[in-house]
Amino acid sequence: MTTFEDAERDLEQETEGGAKQFVRNLANNVRHPPQFIQRMLKNPVSLTGILLVLMFVVIAILAPVLAPPVRPEEPYRIPRDGYLAEPKPPSPEHPFGTTEGQYDIYYGVIWGARTAFRVGVLITLATISIGLAVGTASGYFGGWVDEGLMRVVDIFMGFPFLLAAITLAAVLGSSPKFDRITTGMIALIVFGWTTYARLLRGDIQSVKERDYVMAARTLGAGHSRIMLRHVIPNSIFPTLVVASMDIGSYVLNFAALSFLGLGAEPGYADWGQLISFARNWMPSLSTYWYILVYPGIAILLFVLGWNLIGDAFRDILDPKLARSRR
Amino acid sequence: MVAYVVRRLLILPIIIFGVTILIFGMISFLAPGQRASLYIAAIPKGAGEIDEIIEKYGLDDPIHEQYFRWLNGVLHGDLGFSRTGKAPVLDTIKRYIPASFELAMWSAIPLLWIGIQLGVISALHHNRLIDQVMRVFAIIGWSFPTFVFGLLVLMIFYAKLQWFPAGRLSEWAGQVVLSAEFTRYTGMNTVDALLNLRLDIFWDAIRHLVLPVITLSYVQWALILRVTRSSMLEVLRADYVTTARSKGLAESKVIDKHAKPNALIPVATVGGLVMIWMMSGVVITETVFNYRGLGWWVARSAGQLDVISVLGFSLFYAVLVVCGNLVVDVLYAYLDPRVRLE
Numbered sequence: 194m195t196t197f198e199d200a201e202r203d204l205e206q207e208t209e210g211g212a213k214q215f216v217r218n219l220a221n222n223v224r225h226p227p228q229f230i231q232r233m234l235k236n237p238v239s240l241t242g243i244l245l246v247l248m249f250v251v252i253a254i255l256a257p258v259l260a261p262p263v264r265p266e267e268p269y270r271i272p273r274d275g276y277l278a279e280p281k282p283p284s285p286e287h288p289f290g291t292t293e294g295q296y297d298i299y300y301g302v303i304w305g306a307r308t309a310f311r312v313g314v315l316i317t318l319a320t321i322s323i324g325l326a327v328g329t330a331s332g333y334f335g336g337w338v339d340e341g342l343m344r345v346v347d348i349f350m351g352f353p354f355l356l357a358a359i360t361l362a363a364v365l366g367s368s369p370k371f372d373r374i375t376t377g378m379i380a381l382i383v384f385g386w387t388t389y390a391r392l393l394r395g396d397i398q399s400v401k402e403r404d405y406v407m408a409a410r411t412l413g414a415g416h417s418r419i420m421l422r423h424v425i426p427n428s429i430f431p432t433l434v435v436a437s438m439d440i441g442s443y444v445l446n447f448a449a450l451s452f453l454g455l456g457a458e459p460g461y462a463d464w465g466q467l468i469s470f471a472r473n474w475m476p477s478l479s480t481y482w483y484i485l486v487y488p489g490i491a492i493l494l495f496v497l498g499w500n501l502i503g504d505a506f507r508d509i510l511d512p513k514l515a516r517s518r519r
Numbered sequence: 520m521v522a523y524v525v526r527r528l529l530i531l532p533i534i535i536f537g538v539t540i541l542i543f544g545m546i547s548f549l550a551p552g553q554r555a556s557l558y559i560a561a562i563p564k565g566a567g568e569i570d571e572i573i574e575k576y577g578l579d580d581p582i583h584e585q586y587f588r589w590l591n592g593v594l595h596g597d598l599g600f601s602r603t604g605k606a607p608v609l610d611t612i613k614r615y616i617p618a619s620f621e622l623a624m625w626s627a628i629p630l631l632w633i634g635i636q637l638g639v640i641s642a643l644h645h646n647r648l649i650d651q652v653m654r655v656f657a658i659i660g661w662s663f664p665t666f667v668f669g670l671l672v673l674m675i676f677y678a679k680l681q682w683f684p685a686g687r688l689s690e691w692a693g694q695v696v697l698s699a700e701f702t703r704y705t706g707m708n709t710v711d712a713l714l715n716l717r718l719d720i721f722w723d724a725i726r727h728l729v730l731p732v733i734t735l736s737y738v739q740w741a742l743i744l745r746v747t748r749s750s751m752l753e754v755l756r757a758d759y760v761t762t763a764r765s766k767g768l769a770e771s772k773v774i775d776k777h778a779k780p781n782a783l784i785p786v787a788t789v790g791g792l793v794m795i796w797m798m799s800g801v802v803i804t805e806t807v808f809n810y811r812g813l814g815w816w817v818a819r820s821a822g823q824l825d826v827i828s829v830l831g832f833s834l835f836y837a838v839l840v841v842c843g844n845l846v847v848d849v850l851y852a853y854l855d856p857r858v859r860l861e
Binding site: 351355359468476479480 | 534537541546548654658659663664667671673675677678802806817818824825829836838
């Protein structure tokens with residue numbers, strides 16, 4: 194077995210192309226974390242991003258300490274202080290004030306960080322997995338499989354992302370089978386995977402004709418071995434790394450659904466849901482600014498953190514951009 | 520080229536067929552009672568009527584029979600009845616189109632112009648301070664959720680400073696527009712006001728448009744900037760630009776005559792798509808500003824779980840997008856002969 198693998202490896206090393214170079218960069222960076230981290234930390238843009246995301250990680254972990262839940266069995270329910278309709282400004286008991294119905298905004302912002310990570314990570318994992326499966330199948334097998342799968346992608350892409358998610362969330366929301374959070378997440382997953390499928394398909398197509406893949410095939414390697422050992426590692430890591438930074442944009446879209454009343458239900462610790470309370474107070478928002486400003490800052494900084502890291506990653510990893518820096 | 524267009528035109532019906540299946544798939548998710556409202560031309564009078572309709576239209580029939588019956592209706596322009604619009608879906612769409620189109624139109628013009636200018640500046644000062652500043656601003660731009668941005672703008676300029684109003688028109692202007700001596704040619708307030716020579720109404724409509732236009736365009740603005748920038752950077756490294764420089768052309772001429780026209784090809788196609796993408800922004804923006812257009816209606820329908828309206832609009836829009844994409848792709852192939860279409 195060693196000889197087979199050695200032969201594969203040798204062939205691969207002899208015939209590697211630009212994409213491989215990129216992966217080697219990445220691998221080197223990962224193998225020498227000090228260098229890689231140094232590069233990220235030296236760049237003020239990515240440093241800001243890392244600090245912002247770390248801040249939210251800390252807030253999410255320390256949520257029970259920062260805002261002890263009144264009912265520990267249901268920590269995501271924002272505690273209420275009475276049922277008064279009018280929002281109350283920040284005070285010692287409610288540092289960020291309360292919304293209508295007296296939901297505590299501070300509690301919602303703190304526990305909302307946990308909701309954001311949960312929603313963002315789950316949606317990103319799900320969409321990338323679907324995109325990976327469809328994209329690799331499409332790119333590797335080509336022909337009718339490719340044609341069919343790409344037409345399916347075309348159909349899903351016929352809908353603008355947020356509009357599609359709104360539609361599906363409304364449909365699912367009208368049946369009592371799912372709770373609201375699940376509904377919103379499913380809606381974003383169903384229409385979110387298509388870009389990844391398309392990108393990954395392109396990546397795979399560019400690698401699968403390489404000599405070392407041919408060589409592996411002549412050596413008698415099966416489809417799954419060629420895919421897992423040769424094609425996937427050499428083609429898609431850049432896309433995957435960049436895609437993983439989409440957590441921010443999914444949180445943003447989920448917040449938009451919540452704002453429209455299609456994501457988290459009222460009283461759930463979710464930033465978009467908190468801001469949706471502001472809709473009822475638009476003419477007097479200058480009085481009730483705290484309903485909008487505190488959760489708004491939380492979303493903005495969270496999304497900004499991921500986008501800053503993503504942008505820096507793209508810079509470090511993208512060979513095209515590296516060339517342009519010359 | 521011709522082969523490509525023909526191939527795309529052949530695929531078009533397949534895609535649209537797929538879109539209808541996807542939409543019907545969502546419809547069949549609903550209970551028969553909910554689906555009954557697809558067929559009601561007025562607000563139902565009682566539960567008995569709904570049972571009658573389920574019976575009459577066979578909403579308990581096998582799914583494929585129902586699909587073809589539904590498709591037949593759709594092909595005849597029957598998208599169901601909109602509870603929120605209090606009219607058939609297609610009529611409601613027609614009613615709200617002018618408002619949304621007006622908003623998108625007024626957003627697209629400054630957006631494309633400013634985005635392209637800034638993108639070119641950014642590319643010409645590649646990696647220098649001005650480029651970095653614009654880059655950070657662009658990232659902040661698309662990290663800002665539309666509804667937070669819109670509400671902030673509303674809070675500052677409407678609630679606090681009272682510079683700009685919300686809605687589509689002031690009350691007095693609305694009355695004039697609805698009155699007999701005002702002819703509604705297009706349904707777009709700004710255009711109609713000009714055609715009726717009512718500058719006061721034009722001014723009022725513009726004042727109502729300022730905040731939504733800013734909100735709708737700022738995300739896309741960052742996008743246009745980035746596309747122009749990277750395309751311009753690529754062109755500036757191209758051999759023909761080096762040639763133009765080496766034969767001694769003035770730098771301004773090199774940029775205006777040789778670089779810019781070629782750099783703007785991808786921007787042109789993205790610009791075409793911006794109108795499509797704006798739709799997602801329109802839903803949020805119109806809701807925030809209480810601007811009664813398609814997006815406002817869709818958001819309201821979704822919030823009240825008037826699924827038939829949302830699905831009807833989605834179908835309408837998806838067909839529009841699929842056709843629009845075809846036009847954009849063909850345009851791209853026409854503008855850039857290097858793009859070889861398989």
